[in-house]
Amino acid sequence: MMYGRGACQLVKELSCSESGQLTAFNNDLFDRVIKECNAHHLELQSLMRKIQEEGLDIQTTRNADHYGAVIHHLSLVRNKRCLMAYVYNRAEIIQSLRWKVGPVLPQEIQKKLSYSEEEYFKNHSAALESYMSELELDLTVDMVPPKDPYIQVRVLDDIGEVLLSDQSSNLARHSMHFLKRTDAEQFISQGLMEELTG
Amino acid sequence: MAHYYDIDDILMEEQLVTVVFQKEANGVGLLDPGAETNRVEQGSKVEMPFWLAHELHQRQAVSVNLPPCFNQKTRKEIQADAACVDLRNRCLYFYELGCKIAPLVGDRTIGSFLLYTLTSRYKDVLSKSHTTVSREAPKLTKEETSLYETAQSSMIAFKKWRMGGPRFQRASILGRKRKPVA
Numbered sequence: 001m002m003y004g005r006g007a008c009q010l011v012k013e014l015s016c017s018e019s020g021q022l023t024a025f026n027n028d029l030f031d032r033v034i035k036e037c038n039a040h041h042l043e044l045q046s047l048m049r050k051i052q053e054e055g056l057d058i059q060t061t062r063n064a065d066h067y068g069a070v071i072h073h074l075s076l077v078r079n080k081r082c083l084m085a086y087v088y089n090r091a092e093i094i095q096s097l098r099w100k101v102g103p104v105l106p107q108e109i110q111k112k113l114s115y116s117e118e119e120y121f122k123n124h125s126a127a128l129e130s131y132m133s134e135l136e137l138d139l140t141v142d143m144v145p146p147k148d149p150y151i152q153v154r155v156l157d158d159i160g161e162v163l164l165s166d167q168s169s170n171l172a173r174h175s176m177h178f179l180k181r182t183d184a185e186q187f188i189s190q191g192l193m194e195e196l197t198g
Numbered sequence: 199m200a201h202y203y204d205i206d207d208i209l210m211e212e213q214l215v216t217v218v219f220q221k222e223a224n225g226v227g228l229l230d231p232g233a234e235t236n237r238v239e240q241g242s243k244v245e246m247p248f249w250l251a252h253e254l255h256q257r258q259a260v261s262v263n264l265p266p267c268f269n270q271k272t273r274k275e276i277q278a279d280a281a282c283v284d285l286r287n288r289c290l291y292f293y294e295l296g297c298k299i300a301p302l303v304g305d306r307t308i309g310s311f312l313l314y315t316l317t318s319r320y321k322d323v324l325s326k327s328h329t330t331v332s333r334e335a336p337k338l339t340k341e342e343t344s345l346y347e348t349a350q351s352s353m354i355a356f357k358k359w360r361m362g363g364p365r366f367q368r369a370s371i372l373g374r375k376r377k378p379v380a
Contacts, residue, residue, distance in 0.1 A: 004247060011208050011209060015206070021371060022371070043225055046225075062221070064221070064224040064237060067222070067223035067259050068223045068224035069225075070257065070259070071223055072225070075250070081208065085208055093371075100369040100371060101369050106372065185366060189366070189369045190369065190372070191372055194368075195364035196364075
């Protein structure tokens with residue numbers, strides 16, 4: 001598998017998953033593409049060495065060795081682009097996780113991240129927290145323009161006794177409550193509550 | 199730079215095109231499955247991904263052949279009944295590839311052909327998106343599919359606004375609802 005095929009498969013993984021969903025970080029394929037980059041680099045160097053050993057000018061020579069070297073160089077650059085795109089597009093999704101899911105990631109998502117991605121999430125989260133505490137404003141609520149300050153909710157999973165901004169409630173499964181919208185938002189996006197309408 | 203990280207741009211450039219080598223190249227025998235040594239001879243016909251063909255063409259090392267999805271046969275089929283042609287099968291990135299390959303093969307008619315194809319199929323794409331429930335549209339290329347899905351989601355958003363209902367949703371990345379263990 002040479003000439004960018006493996007790298008393209010990495011990018012295909014991104015496109016096959018539903019938008020916004022993450023697959024597990026493909027360490028094997030990632031490492032394999034990096035190995036291919038090294039192989040291309042070695043081939044490139046040996047072809048360039050051959051040109052120099054024949055006493056030709058490396059800058060202007062356009063022989064078979066030159067075109068071979070160009071193809072290896074282009075493959076290397078292509079692999080790099082695919083690797084970068086893989087990391088970048090995943091990073092965008094991970095960034096959005098802090099806003100959609102909250103500061104703590106559920107296990108099912110966490111196991112899909114590589115170690116660097118976990119660190120990235122933690123640091124991004126910490127930067128956001130420090131910014132929000134300086135402003136004394138929670139930016140992650142009101143993601144939908146608010147209509148009422150209070151909403152009706154039904155609890156889906158046992159949350160237990162919780163101290164909210166204006167009351168202390170026992171959020172037991174199946175119980176219904178009239179909560180401040182800003183308190184309820186986080187629970188709803190984590191799937192622990194649902195909004196009741198009508 | 200906006201396209202560097204773009205997934206569709208990367209995948210589109212992986213489409214295979216046929217080229218004829220104008221110069222020989224050493225050390226890259228893997229490109230040509232018919233090569234006996236580790237070199238590609240001048241005049242060899244090789245299939246390679248578009249990104250490589252494009253770069254080599256700029257360096258005047260290869261000449262690029264017109265992909266079959268833009269040939270006379272396909273053009274006649276589209277003129278006969280554009281909406282019925284399975285473009286997805288012929289070339290998933292039909293329009294994107296057409297735009298990029300036109301200068302490489304020196305064909306000035308591709309532009310108007312692409313425009314004709316899209317306008318003929320557009321009405322069908324739009325009407326199907328408002329009536330069908332399924333997310334997948336067969337026979338549509340990548341660009342047509344994104345038009346289709348955009349039309350569908352705007353329809354869904356309109357209905358949701360019309361009927362009211364819960365505005366706060368569970369985060370989509372969390373996947374389907376797990377049945378809580380009793």
